[in-house]
Amino acid sequence: MGLSETMASPIARRRFELVTELHGRAGELLRLEPGRLRYSLGTSLAELRLPFHITPEAAALFPQSARQLALMLVSRHRELLSEGEFDHFLLVEEFSTLPALPPTLSPASGGPDTRAAADLATLTHPLLTGGVMAAWLGPGGGGRSLVALVIELLRRAFLEMRESRGREETPALVALMLSSQFPGVESALRSLELPHSLQRQLMTAAATGMYLALRLGMERVLREAQPSTELVTRIESALGPMAVLGGTKLPLTGGSLLYGCELLAGVPDAEKLVAQYPGGPPVDTVQATLGKAIAANDTLARRAELAMGLSALRESLVHAVRLGEGGGFKSALTQYLRELAIRPAALTALLADDKSRKQSSKDLRAHAETLKGTSAEALKDLATRLKEYSVKEPAAAAGLSRARAHASYAQAATAFVCDLWLERTLFPLRRMLYPRMGNEEEGGLEAEYQSGRLYQLSTRPEPILRSAVSAPVAHLFVDVKDFTRRTQLLGGAAMADFLRREFYLPILTEAKALYGGMVQLSDKGGVSVNNLLGDALSLSGTVDRLVTLAVEIRRLLVSYEKRLAQALSHEQVETALKAIEEEYDRKLQSARPGLRPILQREKESALARGRGEGLEAGVFLSFGPAPLIITLEDEVFGRSKVAIADRINESARGTARSGAARAKADAMLAQERQRRGNPSLAHPWLVFVGAPLSVQVPYAAEAEARAALKAGDLAAAMRALEQVVRDSLEEAAKQGEDAPGDIYNAGVALSEETLLAYQEAVGDNRLFCQLQVAPETLHPEIHERYFLPPEPLRLTVGFHPTGELAEVFRFAGRVMFKGLERKGGLGVWEWVDLHGVGRLFARHHASEWLRAHWRAA
Incomplete structure (x- = not known):
């Protein structure tokens, strides 16, 4: 029997409507879409x-x-x-x-x-x-x-x-x-x-x-x-x-x-019905199934009929009580009927006693004879239901046949199944909630x-x-290279103590001088330590303070390099140098002729670092959202803090030393040294950005080339790679010289966002000039000491209000960090050390640049 032939409670009707609306669409309607959430994790x-x-x-x-x-x-x-x-x-x-x-x-x-x-x-x-x-x-x-x-x-x-x-x-x-x-x-x-x-x-x-x-x-x-x-x-x-x-x-x-009646007979196979219709139970089908199951079991059928009979009688009682409470008849009668309505046990006892039931029916009819209108009708209806009630057919008093009673009970049971299905379907959604x-x-x-x-x-x-x-902040990462080699020379314990005294403590001392006393970076500004690693350190804070700190760190690292060289004994250094010589000699003997110059330069650099002549430490500053600080509590390992921010990752990538990024600059320097006969000629910069020509070989082409080489057919191997090389050359031609590349950072570098934020932060105390300088216009003293490629220099120069040179930033190029790709790459600027080429800029060009700026203004 369909739902249209029976009456359901308001709650049951609404459950039917909800499940009907969701039928076949639960996966679409009862889900959370990450793209439509304003904030989520995962x-x-x-x-x-x-x-x-x-x-x-x-x-x-x-x-x-x-x-x-x-x-x-x-x-x-x-x-x-x-x-x-x-x-x-x-x-x-x-x-x-x-x-x-x-x-x-x-x-x-x-x-x-x-x-x-x-x-x-x-x-x-x-x-x-x-x-x-x-x-x-x-x-x-x-x-x-x-x-x-x-x-x-x-x-x-x-x-x-x-x-x-x-x-x-x-x-x-x-x-x-x-x-x-x-x-x-x-x-x-x-x-x-x-x-x-x-x-x-x-x-x-x-x-x-x-x-x-x-x-x-x-x-x-x-x-x-x-x-x-x-x-x-x-x-x-x-x-x-x-x-x-x-x-x-x-x-x-x-x-x-x-759901309309007390579910005295239970709900047969409710879980099976829910599992049978994962897309939503069809209401009519479930009701028909439950109706058949009830009718097929005498015990369930009798309980269902009893539930419907009691429900109908109680509804009549409630209706009569409401009329009595509204003044429709005497309060004593109202009280009696109210007790039956709110005491199921009292109603059941009355129905079980034929004599009392019939007497109540007779009394109610007598009361009804003294009344008129709806009150009289309500009492007469209740009297009739009590009189016609039968233990054998309890639903008959409600005007329900046995089949109709089974269908009505099945309807209430169906509402129960609908709610059970809803709860099972919502379970994955509830699991996505993350109470903090x-x-x-x-x-x-x-x-x-x-x-x-x-x-x-x-x-x-x-x-x-x-x-x-939260206001965006700057993120500083400093990374010392050759840490492993120096640890091997000094020994683990000695190197750890040296790092503590000469690296961590001096930097933290400088950082404490800039600390703003905040728990979160967004409240007062300042500097906060994120992580201490074996050979690196990460901090976050306001951009002006971190740029100041980066300059101090660079000064500390120069002193650190000198003291580290002094900490190594002559015997340790000689042993290490011998090992480096032997390692590279083996590589040179087996290398192809074209690779030998590159290996020779690597050997010279490694020997210089082994002597303590070239310890490199890079500092990079990024700018973006404040880090998320996660605290972890463990009964064994105690309390730990982890700082998470994509700009922290960016600052760490910015301290990379990609040899390919400076290969072109090194080759040009070597040629210039030979041309001038001046081996002491140096780079003026410590940060290099380059996009080396690279060829990505698909697996199929690689497999074909390797098979040809294995067969001894070098020409066939070259033909297998010919198209790949042509495609790579055409792509390189499209990108030109300005394509984003890798970074080699042995100084202080900062992203373009950081530089702009720094200018805004200190703008009241600085005058900034944007300059494009042709290298040939620089003073001869600069060219005597340094080799400058022919490309024009892009500089951002800051002056104190008194006119003195405060800082110089050089545009190094655009980089592309793997996993943190940005369209067009990330602009990188180098802070120019005022004790190096920056000192010569101050001596020979600062006043000239400032006058040119005022004239243009």
Whole structure:
């Protein structure tokens, strides 16, 4: 029998509508799409996590309101408890502050929405009277606060959804987050130590009231916002009754009438039905299946008929009581009927006693004869139902045939299956929620929330997700090369002590002088240490302070190089040099003629470093979002901090020493030394950017070439690579000389973003000039000491207000860091050491550049 032939409860009807809307579309409608979330964690859908926090005052409303409603129900139904059981609740702190409880089944106060929710409450559980529900939703009631919280949060969520132009369906996320509080409802109710004989009934009634309150708040906002059907489906699915009731146990065993009748016969094969229809159970099909299963089992059939008969009688009782409470007939009769309506055991006992049942029917008809209108009709209808009730056919009194009773029960059971399917389907979504405790990151929950990395539900009028407000900062990375070789020479312990004294402590001392006393970089500025590595150090802070620190670090590293050379004994150095000589001699003997000059230069560099002549340390500064500081607590390893930021990675990549990046400059220098007969001629720079010609050989071409070489056919191997080489040459021709390349950093380099941020930060104390200088115009003294390639120099020159040269930055080129690719590459500028070529710039050109700038201005 189809749904159209039977009547369902309002709750059941809505569950049918939701599942019908989701049928075949659950994967589309009940999912979180990373691209539509304003903030999330995880790099894939499988790893997606939504970090959120519900503030203590907001979270407390759930257990507090649940406990209060349960205590109100205990007070209302105190006659069901023994004296000792009731006295126990007098000692509960909240009991003395309960709102006044009218004894009526009908709501005694409240607006239209509150009265509608209270009226519905009387039909969902016998103990949940409309009088109690209305008082709980009224002034002083926890339900009122709960409804207000839901309304405020959903309104805020719809506002933020509009502000994101619909990109993120924030109300659906808020509904999911609120549902995370439902397990605490059951715990709060159990903490009351309700009497064992009534525990399930009281817990079910209180949890049902919680659901109705959430539903009330949700419906008010949905009425205002008028969202799409799909969004309504997502919101209501997350706040379903089974989620609030904590699963299937209470709806089946706690006297619930939520789906239209008490499910006395259970729900046959509910889990199998859910598994059978992963895309959503077809409502008519499930109802027909359950109806057949019930009819085929005599025990289930009798229980189903009894459930429908009792449900119909109770609805008649409730209708009559409401009329009596409205003044339709005497209060004594009203009280008698009300007791039957709210006491299932009393109603069952009456129906089991034929004599009492018939006498009640006769008395009700006699009362009806003294009345007129709807009151008389209601009493007559109830009298007829009592008279016609039969233990053998309990549904007949409700005007239901056995088959119709089975179908009606199957309908209620189908609503149960629909809710069970919804909860199973929502489980992956609920797992994506990531409640934060506050110990995951330095600065705690407030720091996460303020920086826009945490959804927060609060009773305060504040955004659910803030826009990121943390100011960008600079990130400095310093890296010492040849650390391993020097460790081998000095020994591990000696090198560690040397690093501590000569590398870490001096740099940290300089950093402390610039420290701003902040916990987060975004509050006062300053310098913060991110990580200390074996041969490197990472810091973050304000750009002006880190540029100052970078200059000091460079000065410290020059002194460090000299002291490190002094720390090695003559015997250690000679042993190391001999090993280097032997290593490169073996390579030179087996190398092809074309590679020998390159290996010879590598050998000379390695020998120079072994003598302590060329210890290299690079410093690179990037600029971007402040780092995320994650704290890890472990009972064995203690507390650890990890700083995460893509610009930290960029600054680390910027200290690389790619030999290919400076190969062209070294070759040109070697030629110039030979031409001039001046072996002491040097590079003026310590940072090089180059894009060496490279050929990427596909595997198929490589395999063909190797096979030809194995066969001794060199010509065939060359032919196999011919097309690859031609394609690479054509691509190189398209890119030209300005293609992004690799970096060789043995000085201080900074990204173009960092340089611009630095100019802005110190602009009040500097005058900056952008210059393009032809090398041939530089003073002869510069050319005597340094070799400058013929390309024009791009310089950014800073002057103090007094006109003195403050700093010089040279554009080194554009680089492309693997894994951190940017379109067009990253512009890199070198800070020019004022003790090197910078000193000659100051001596011979600074005043000239400043005058030219003023003339142009």
